[in-house]
Amino acid sequence: MPKLVDSHVHLDDAAFAIDRGAVIERATLAGVDTMIVPAVDIDSWPRIRALCANHARIHPAFGLHPVFLPHHAPAHVDALSSWLDDGSAVAVGEIGLDFHVAGLDHELQRLYFVRQLQLARERDLPVIVHARGALEEVSLTLRRTGGLRGVVHSFSGSEQQARQLWEMGFHLGIGGPITYERAQRLRRIVAQMPIEFLLLESDAPDQPGAAHRGQRNEPAYVAEVLRCVAALRGEPEADIATATRANARRLFDLDRRSA
Known part of the structure; x- marks a missing residue:
């Protein structure tokens, strides 16, 4: 069975909350033996840290998600810097821009996004980026900031936008939406994309x-994403699994952390 990274x-x-252990077991049985868990706000950081501390192949990322903007305060970015001091985080995330949800202040989102990008660059950490209704601006901001690497998760943009991202060295996170024929x-x-910029994901529970x-x-369903991607590319599932696993391990520096 191919080994996969969610x-x-x-x-x-x-x-x-009720069956987290069973969810992890089902994922393992499906071949998903490594997972990256991104945060959404400051309250989520301690529970993610505790969860990952109990599972060697589940790794944390810490950040301030744009959809949770009402939960954030400017001081939380400073707190994030301190929170990263223990070195457990494999990325800064989930961060980004969301111009789809009504009522979220765009300027304030930009402030948090840029400050967290700068923090990731200072820490030499990859970023996990949310870009809904704002992909063009996200790409411009990544290019303007410079010195970054990471993944735009749940990518849903155009061929040109995809090319712009991987030309900057960014990965595309691909999950459940790829399995719908209308996509x-x-x-x-x-x-058609270069395999070296492809990551598989669930975004579970969503x-x-x-x-x-x-x-x-559930993370176990990444195996279904793998099957769909392999069929679309006309390549063996094992080859896609090996390549995307290597991509994730390289981006998040997992080999060093597993040593």
Whole structure:
């Protein structure tokens, strides 16, 4: 069975409170033996740290998510810098811009995004980026900041936007949406993109694939994303699994952390 990395799963979410252990076991049985858990706000940092401390192959990322803007305060960025001091974080995330959700101040989002990008650059950490309704500005901000690496998770942009990202060395996070036949543009991008910039993800408990529409998503379902990607590219599943696993381990420096 191919070994897979779920590069984006909110395993600390309350949706998993009752059966988190069983969810992890099902993921392992499906071949998903490594997971990256990004934070959304300052309150999520301690529970993610505690969760990851008990599982050698579950790794934390800490950041301030744009959708949770009402929960943030400017001092939280300074707190993030201190929180990263123990070296456990594999990335700064989930950070970014969201111009889709109404009522979220765009200027304030930009402030938090840029400050966290600068922090990631100072710490030499990759970033896990959320870009909904704001991909063009996110790409411009990444280029303007410079000296960064990371992944734009749940990528849903154009071929040109995808190319701009991987030309900057950024990865595309691909999950459940690829399994819907209507996602023709995304499928075309994934079928043709350079494999070295592809990461697999669940974004669980959100964004379930076509086989689980309306249900809670789980990291185990990354195996279904793998099958879909392999079919679209006309390549063996084992080859896609090996390549995307290597991409994730390289981006998040997991080999050093597992040593």
